[in-house]
Amino acid sequence: MQTHDIRQRFLSHFERAGHTVVPSASLLLDDPNLLFVNAGMVPFKPYFLGEASAPYPRATSIQKCVRTGDIDEVGKTSRHNTFFQMAGNFSFGDYFKETAIKEAWSLLTTSQADGGFGFDPDRLWATVYHDDDETETLWREIAGLPEERIQRRGMADNYWSMTVPGPCGPCSEIYYDRGPEHGREGGPIVDEDRFLEIWNLVFMQNIRGEGPAKEGYPILGELPAKNIDTGLGIERVAYLLQGVDNVYETDLVRPVIAKAEELSGRRYGADETADVRFRVIADHARSGVMLIADGVTPGNEARGYVLRRLLRRIVRSARLLGVKEPVLGEFTSVVRDVMSPAYPELTTDYERIESVMRTEENAFLATLTSGSKIFDLAATATRDSGAVVLPGDKAFQLHDTYGFPIDLTLEMAAEQGLSVDEEGFRSLMAEQRARAKSAAASRRTGHGDKSVYRDLLDQGATEFVGYERLESESVVRGLVAEGARVRSAGEGDIVEVVLDRTPLYAESGGQESDAGSILGDSVRAEVLDVQKVSRKLWVHQVRVLEGELAEGSAVLAKVDPEWRIGARQGHSGTHVVHAALREVLGPSALQSGSYNKPGYLRLDFAWPGGLSAETRSEIEEVSNLAVRRDLGVSVLHTSMAGARELGALALFGETYDETVRVVEIGGAWSRELCGGTHVEHSSQIGPITLLGESSIGSGVRRIEAYVGIEAFRYLATERALVQNIAAMLKVPDQEVPARVESLVERLRLAEKELERVRAAALLSSAGGLADSAADVDGLAVVAAALPAGVSGGDLRTLALDVRGRLGERPGVVALFSADEAAGKVSFLVTLNTAARERGLAAGKLVPSFAPAIAARGGGKPDMAQGGGTNPAGVSEAIAALHRELAAVPASR
Structure with a gap:
């Protein structure tokens, strides 16, 4: 069956x-x-x-x-x-x-x-x-x-x-x-x-x-x-x-295993270890596709982290089966074919789902490349120390920083004749899980008791009239304070108010709730927030400014008209920018989240990389052309199946009723399921000015913009800024970029010359430092504090120069550069061959002075370097080094 x-x-x-x-x-x-x-x-x-x-x-x-x-x-x-x-x-x-x-x-x-x-x-x-x-x-x-x-x-x-x-x-x-x-x-x-x-x-x-x-x-x-x-x-x-x-x-999972057999050239059922990998691929491919279809994108937190882990386990399992080329796109198409009879959105949204899968795989393959280099360094260091076990903290670093599953680290270690400290790795993983569990527990709120609203819900849903008008005559059905029903609220009280009808929009679909007021005989209340309970009851949080607000009283609920104008512009602007994104980037650039309020919008969308300045400008131009064309904005109500047939886009994670509201701007150009408030024509949005675009996670970008009067104000500020700069530079506005570029180049050349002069002056002190070497039981010791700001490269160059000037004498050079303002100190210790033949090692000298400067660092026998956070301790560090060297026998 x-x-x-x-x-x-x-x-x-x-x-x-x-x-x-x-x-x-x-x-x-x-x-x-x-x-x-x-x-x-x-x-x-x-x-x-x-x-x-x-x-x-x-x-x-x-x-x-x-x-x-x-x-x-x-x-x-x-x-x-x-x-x-x-x-x-x-x-x-x-x-x-x-x-x-x-x-x-x-x-x-x-x-x-x-x-x-x-x-x-x-x-x-x-x-x-x-x-x-x-x-x-x-x-x-x-x-x-x-x-x-x-x-x-x-x-x-x-x-x-x-x-x-x-x-x-x-x-x-x-x-x-x-x-x-x-x-x-x-x-x-x-x-x-x-x-x-x-x-x-x-x-x-x-x-x-x-x-x-x-x-x-x-x-x-x-x-x-x-x-x-x-x-x-x-x-x-x-x-x-x-x-x-x-x-x-089974019939809906086995086809993914068949595809993995085809890609790997291996047969399922021949080896239990390989079979586990085949089954992991089959299970996780379905999970990954279904999660992406519902709007999850790979990331480093919460849902995104779970998805990322699933997808990376697929890639890792495929590699362990011998598959080196990308595989997620192949498995995605199989899952679509077998699951779409029950979930048709896997077909209609296939391009976006596959794009997210491929982007995440490419990102992981890149981390495999960089992480493999870190592994090679750790493996080399392990062998050089004479050990055969890769430390658990190195395996944890590979997992935590580069996303290496422990199985992959074990495999790579085995290829180089090493084992891994799995107990140490799992101990660190347990610590991380405990921290995550503690953090999650601190955020977890349990299921809030909303039974206080039960009687109010039984009276029927709140009638929302805010699409048609900005005020309504209403009756106070109930008041809630601190989780309990109350009969009335007086001046200064903050309470939740449930009305039989309201024009005030409740926060949803990324749109902030309306600002407004509730007025009655001798009572005036300011609306602070509006939320929905069980998607049917509008709950207004209000502050009573004067009088007494009582259950059963007749009131006038009003929306702040200026707020609503800006809110409509912000939400319609979000739809326009979303449509412009899809026109410029293609249909896979789908919104995965949004937020808008009067004059401002923010839109998150699935995309593999950053947008160029030219692409951002094109999106902005397409958006503003839609505003200029004065496109009609219309609303229709239909079933979810009907909305899908129309090609209406849904916001991931939102829950919709059987009858849905579809908002169109310019007909099919922008057609989305939406319960928000909107303008009547696109020209009412006003100008749209993109503020920037950034990454908020792997494969997810965020674009922000001002609309309407806020866009005017932003552009006016930018214009004033350019005019001020032009006045300071004494050039026309249009020449500001060229003049600034010229000044930056001149500054760069001046800094380069200054750096050359400073380095030459520093290196010229090498002779004096060598001449100041103290004799410590036959050792020529140069331990000195240098000026602040000496780079690590200059510190190394100067120390090696000083060391070379000590000749054949056993020599130790320790240089410190303290920066009081930054609260940092850098150091470098180097030994010549004669000093190392006496049994000294640079790395082993560091612990003698490190506490004085709160330092960490180490290195090889001939050189050690690092940094500390106590610049005031440099003098004590130098003294401590001298004491350590004085205690060293003349021949060790």
């Missing part, structure tokens, strides 16, 4: 059972606890938590999910995936345990000819929470499961939560016995490879608090209603029904 058929059978079964079929949400949702959607219930959390009333009593979905906690197990077991499809059926206070078990058993055991999966009932097992007698009884009555095929387990295994504060409850898991050839007898509690979990039925009834991820956390109370959340792993069911050995050999 093909995977797409499995998906359809699941949805059809529950649709017949009265469930509403809900499309998969994006992998990226606005949840402070999650990098990615990791379970099918995540999009429904507001309904489970009672923050909003569910629009349907029961639902079913096939949700795309990503989990990376077991990333190191991928390819080694039969069941671990980073990307997977979670089929689920959900009840929001409608049915509970009995119906959930009946429906699951029916779908699993009904014959394939009758629309089911056709599993043998005698090979199915169930687990229940250790004290859940009710569920065990239901399994016996409904499914006829014997006592020995129902096993009880503790909280870690059979009490479900998302490992963070939020919904939780006991669960019952369904397992399939793959047979004795796959492991030991005894059920899931003995062997979870032989007994494979395929479905988890969660009886969601409680809320958990902060605490350990799996068990031992507090149960804070009950949810407003008893709910059902189930999750069936599509990939696991596929590999059982397709008769293959693991999830990597």
